[in-house]
Amino acid sequence: MNLKEVLNLADKIVFTKTGQHLDDLQEAVLRGTFERETYKQIAKDFDCSESRAREVGSELWQILSEELGEDVSKSNFRSAMQRWQNSNILNFAQNVSGSFNICGDSKHSSDTPNSHAHNEETANSKQTKTSHQDLSEMPELGVFYDRTPQLETLKTLIxxxxxxxxxLTGISGIGKTTLAAQLVQQIKDEFEYVIWCNFETSPTLAEFQDKLIQFFSQPEQLDSPATNQKPLPLIKYLQKYSCLVVLDDIHNLFSSGELAGKYKPGYEEYRYLFKNIETLSHQSCFLLIGWEQPREVTQVKNQNPTICTLQLTGLDIEPARELLRNYGLGEIENYSAIIHRYQGNPFWLKSVGNQFQELGECVIELLQDDTILLPEDLQDSLQQTISRLSDWEKEVLSLMAREGDGIKLVKLIENTKIPPSDLVNVLQSLWRRCLIEQQGSCYILPNVLREYMKFRSPTSSRSRGFTDS
Structure with missing residues (x-):
């Protein structure tokens, strides 16, 4: 169908449902959708807000879905209209309440005595229609503290x-999963298939591929049950449809006690999956979330537009202050210093906030004295991270914690028995894990991590031991 035919048909459907023809913004949304524009582009062309364009789009998809007996969204609008064109004209006229047909001849519900039964059948078919979004493993959206720049960056990339x-990488507690969940809610209608997969159970590649193929192929099997179609290879579905696949807790694919990104035995084949996603032509996107990423995904900017890394840092001052205010800490004099001390890490700030709510003013006094508090849940989170490191990484972090301010590579070489070439690899691994920072020629250990490493050093009587694997 061409654009004119699509708009004419959509106008008739909207008029039948609402008694009003398409307004200018509704037509702009449909026109932009047909031409595969994003809501952001549509809003820019029409000179309105993106949220307004999304709101109008959502209303249109609801009307079309109700009148035509299938889930219509921005991602499948064109294909849905094409299916309508190929359907029987008489059945089409009945499905849209018997008020018109494609040829423009008037037809009323009184002319079709069985229309009520037919509409009930259509309604039942809608209820059994398989959704193309499986977000059952995505966490519920809680309080979301503003990360507009990061959201816009991800939208642009995708x-x-x-x-x-x-x-999407960053130290534990920084808010990667929360940001990704907010992103998916905002862009899910741009894709024909959306699925969120939690890797906490470390599925093998075969298990993961089978799960995706079953998800992608199920609607086709329901549409044509008699054909008993054999599922296609995974890459074929990624090429045939626009798919958004989110892999949360991807670090569970990698070995403890090794440098960052080394696959566990039996999981090495994931390397070829990620390589195929990068190099083969398709119209889908994989979003990997974790504080450890595959070595194939570099954090260095390069000229390859198909693969990239976004390292998430702490909240800006105002969102972080809003978080502190929710725990009664937002009005203290040095709130910005506290935010800086805890690097704007939402989990770390919440942990200290919980401690304040339980203990009250004494905690405020400590915070104002530049003391770094390490509540038990914060320690547990850091321990989970540290326990995955190699012995060399733990040695370097302990040395950096004792040194205090930044340390240069030359001094690290002088004070460790790690060969220089291996030491460089260790520093690269720690940087990829977002555990160290680099300022000029010095390497910096964040305040919270430095305090934790000093508190849990091997010489401490309260050490939990760094040899955990």
Whole structure:
């Protein structure tokens, strides 16, 4: 169908449902959708807000879905209209309440005595229609503290630059999963298939591929049950449909006690999956979430537009202050210093906030004295991270914690028995894990991590031991 035919048909459907023809913004949304524009582009062309364009789009998809007996969304609008064109004209006229047909002849519900039964059958078919979004493993959206720049960056990478493989990384507690969940809620209608997969159970590649193929192929099998179609290889579905696949807790694919990104035995084949996603032509996107990422996904900016990494840092001052205010800490004099001390890490700030709510003013006094508090849940989180490190990484972190302010590579070489070439690899691994920072020629250990390493050093009588694996 061409654009004129689509708009004419959509106008008739909207008029039948609402008694009003398409307004200018509704037509702009349909026109932009037909031409595969994003809501952001549509809003820019029409000179309105993106949220307004999304709201109008959502209303249109609801009307079309109700009148035509299938779930219509921005991602499948064109294909849905094409299916309608190929359907029987008489049945089509009945499905849209018997008020018109494609040829424009008037037809009323009184002319079709069985229309009521037919509409009930259509309604029942809608209820059994398989959704193309499986977000059952995505966590519920809680309080979301503003990360507009990061959201816009991810939207641009996915919807405009069409990146195929994106790694969202950052230290534990920084808010990667929360940001990704907010992102998915905002862009899910741009894709024909959306699925969120939690890797906490470390599925093998075969298990993971089978899960995706079953999800992608199920609607086709329901549409044509008699044909008993054999599922296609995974890459074929990624090429045939626009798919958004989110892999949360991807670090569970990698070995403890090794440098960052080394696959556990039996999981090495994931390397070839990620390589195919990067190099083969398709219209889908994989978003990898974790504080450890595959070595194939570099954090260095390069000229490859199909693969990229976004390292998430702490909240800005105002969102972080809003978080502190929820725990009664937002009005203290040095709130910005506290935010800086805890690097704007939402989990760390919440942990201290919980401690304040339980203990009250004494905690405020300690915070104002530049003391770094380490509540038990914060320690547990850091311990989970540290226990995955190699012995060399733990040695370097302990040395950096004793040194206090930044330390240069030359001094690290002088004070460790790690060969220089291996030491460089260790520093690269710690940087990829977002555990150290680099300022000029010095390497810096964040305040909270430095305090934790000093508190849990091997010489401490309260050490939990760094040899955990």
């Amino acid at each position: 919807l405009e630059q069409r990146c195929r493989l994106i790694a």
